[in-house]
Amino acid sequence: RKEVEQDPGPFNVPEGATVAFNCTYSNSASQSFFWYRQDCRKEPKLLMSVYSSGNEDGRFTAQLNRASQYISLLIRDSKLSDSATYLCVVNRANDMRFGAGTRLTVKP
Amino acid sequence: ETGVTQTPRHLVMGMTNKKSLKCEQHLGHNAMYWYKQSAKKPLELMFVYNFKEQTENNSVPSRFSPECPNSSHLFLHLHTLQPEDSALYLCASSQVRGTGGMETQYFGPGTRLLVL
Numbered sequence: 001r002k003e004v005e006q007d008p009g010p011f012n013v014p015e016g017a018t019v020a021f022n023c024t025y026s027n028s029a030s031q032s033f034f035w036y037r038q039d040c041r042k043e044p045k046l047l048m049s050v051y052s053s054g055n056e057d058g059r060f061t062a063q064l065n066r067a068s069q070y071i072s073l074l075i076r077d078s079k080l081s082d083s084a085t086y087l088c089v090v091n092r093a094n095d096m097r098f099g100a101g102t103r104l105t106v107k108p
Numbered sequence: 109e110t111g112v113t114q115t116p117r118h119l120v121m122g123m124t125n126k127k128s129l130k131c132e133q134h135l136g137h138n139a140m141y142w143y144k145q146s147a148k149k150p151l152e153l154m155f156v157y158n159f160k161e162q163t164e165n166n167s168v169p170s171r172f173s174p175e176c177p178n179s180s181h182l183f184l185h186l187h188t189l190q191p192e193d194s195a196l197y198l199c200a201s202s203q204v205r206g207t208g209g210m211e212t213q214y215f216g217p218g219t220r221l222l223v224l
Binding site: 041 | 139149150151153156158164198202204212214215216218220
């Protein structure tokens with residue numbers, strides 16, 4: 001079983017749509033959680049950290065369920081510029097584990 | 109953004125060549141990392157350096173040799189690579205706290221390596 005699993009997609013959605021990505025992780029001792037965004041042929045960049053209480057940053061909402069070892073990212077009112085691969089990242093003791101990513105394409 | 113820089117950005121080398129990848133971070137972080145990203149695969153952590161000391165080597169073949177002369181610079185020395193080593197090599201840095209916690213990692217733009 002992979003340490004961090006994500007639906008690879010691709011997700012193809014129209015502008016303005018709401019889209020949700022899911023991620024599960026296998027190590028219950030994981031301490032911190034992140035969503036990164038990676039554009040084609042670019043490096044990953046931090047999108048947001050994920051907190052147990054859930055957190056929101058503009059159109060983006062992240063949720064964490066430690067009991068189910070599940071993380072989600074919700075994007076509302078999708079923009080063309082949201083097209084990218086979204087990486088779920090789980091950290092334990094300075095060891096970051098990345099999911100393979102979920103590819104999103106937002107179309108006009 | 110110039111927080112983490114990497115050179116060269118692209119590299120083509122033969123299997124008998126020796127080359128080095130360079131990474132520099134300007135963020136005052138105390139930890140640096142090498143990752144490998146192959147097509148359609150997750151990022152694979154290769155090496156971790158905390159305070160210039162190597163703390164992790166994830167079963168990386170000896171044809172990859174890291175060097176961390178100070179907390180701002182990290183090298184990856186390459187020799188006798190194989191075609192399957194072709195990938196994007198990403199450097200990252202972060203600030204590791206004394207409690208073992210870690211702030212998020214910031215990545216360089218990567219070196220796209222092709223081994224012929």
